[in-house]
Amino acid sequence: MRAALTRYRVIAWIVGVVLILLVVIGMPLKYGFDEPIVVETVGQAHGFLYMLYLVATFDLSRRVDWPLKRMILVMLAGTVPFLSFWAERRVSTLVLAQHAEPAPQPVAG
Incomplete structure (x- = not known):
């Protein structure tokens, strides 16, 4: 799961930067x-x-x-300038929170 998140984060940033170049300069x-x-x-x-x-x-x-709706919304984030950066941050926070390992409980003795 961590590798998939890393791949997503990298490509989200690249797509965001290229889209900004396209819109702001191109x-x-x-x-x-x-x-x-x-x-x-x-x-x-x-x-x-x-x-x-x-x-x-x-x-x-x-x-x-993820449910289909969330997947589609995140996919569409790559089409709006600056939105891919916000979506990447939200997705990273959400995924890491969902898959965080719980702290070990102390053993009562």
């Missing part, structure tokens, strides 16, 4: 200065990386037994 260059090169290159990279994000999210959701 879109203004394309529509403001008629320079589509950033959108053409970064857009394709984001598309490929988003597919990896979907796979990582699906893998994690199956390992921690």
